Amino acid sequence: MRDHFFGYPREDGQVGIRNHVLMLSGTLYANPTCERVAHMVQNTIPIVHPLGRCQIAPDLARTYKTLVGHGLNPNAGAVIVVDHFKEQGCTADDIAHEVAKSGKPVEVVNIRREGGAINALAKATNLAVEFNRRITGQQRQRVPLSELIYGFNCGTSDVTSGLAHNRCVGWVCDRVIEAGGRALGAETTEMFGGETLIRKKAKSPEIAEKILGFIRAMDERILACGVDLRGSQPTGDNIAGGLSTIEEKALGAMQKWGTKPIVGALEYAERIGEESGLWIMDTPGHGGESITGIAAAGSQVMSFSTGGGHTINHPLMITMRLTGNRESWGKMQETMEVDVSDMFEGTLLDEAGERLFNEVLDNCDGKMTKAEALKEFNAFAINRCGPSV
């Protein structure tokens, strides 16, 4: 079993597994500049989104925290924050100021300050070339597995999820934690019905209570929209697929959590703490929003386990996909990395789990995932709690 990977140690102590220049859009009106620069300049990744303007204060704070978290994510070797005007509470200057504390090169390009979109594009392009020249001489170094923050998530679940691929993710979580690393899961809506296991796994009653609070708050927010999520779970599809109760569905999803105690609970997009162990973040089940929160926490790599197959891929946090459903593997393997459907033919968890573990560590060492090679950058989405204003 490998106990190390080859990454890029950062000045702030984090370790990246990629060394990209990040084009970080502060607001939707700066998106085209970020995308154009990323088209023109190699090794340059765009983070674009429809937010950053006319948001209520708690939502703007969430956008800000998410963007700062991405700037701080160690897979970014340098960051260019592009802004259009100035949104109090979420300015490019403030984002850059926070990200610069990591010691990595950071610059701001403000479209208005530069005298328009074309001038801003020229400036940002020059900066991206210069930053690439500055950071691409850095060499990967051998670091212990304890430096890994292993994110995980699931989507399009079916009856194979709890029996096969989710358990492989849990197996990898256990190995990462045994090596002194951290694992980070999320998806509050998947926890409805799993309260007993949360109480059992939490290191302290306070941590359990915090996570149960996430569930209650999610329940209330959904009820306020006139929808009773509990009353509709499991869904008709789930029942047709063989899931009988909300507990069975939740416990299947929570097979991803492995067997180690929960050492901390995080708000959406909150930076993860130092303690080795399993961490849980409050996110919706929405895959893009959930994995974006995990990337903002500092996770370098993530496994996305899926029954139906998936293309989901975060632009900065390396996302690799697995399934235990042979039919889905057949249909969707262009964007899937690991097939564990042989668990239904007698392959034991230890063997399938190690297959996933090895692929994850290969990805850490630089092996591209399929969706990464395809530039399938589809899953940056910031969660919000209120309306636009």
Added chain:
Amino acid sequence: MSLRALIIHPDDNVANLIGSGRKGESVQCTIEGQTATTTVSLLDDIPSNHKFARVAVKAGDPIIKYGLSIGRASRDIRAGQYVHVHNIESNRGRGDLQDS
């Protein structure tokens, strides 16, 4: 070839059939990671990957999967019977019924 089932945890009283099965067929049941095998005869048709009881469960007793309760039996269930919404119920809300 006889049918097989996945049993995740030694405490589980239900098993997930691999593929689908017909009433009267026998299923080899092996708890993952162990070598001992028991044989259960199916008393119902089982849709692909759905659950059956590998031991008898009394009405009101917990249904155990992953080593944890996923609900309780709403009637007596014999070993080999199909286990789903018709004979188990959540300890919480359930989608196709009104919350009690």
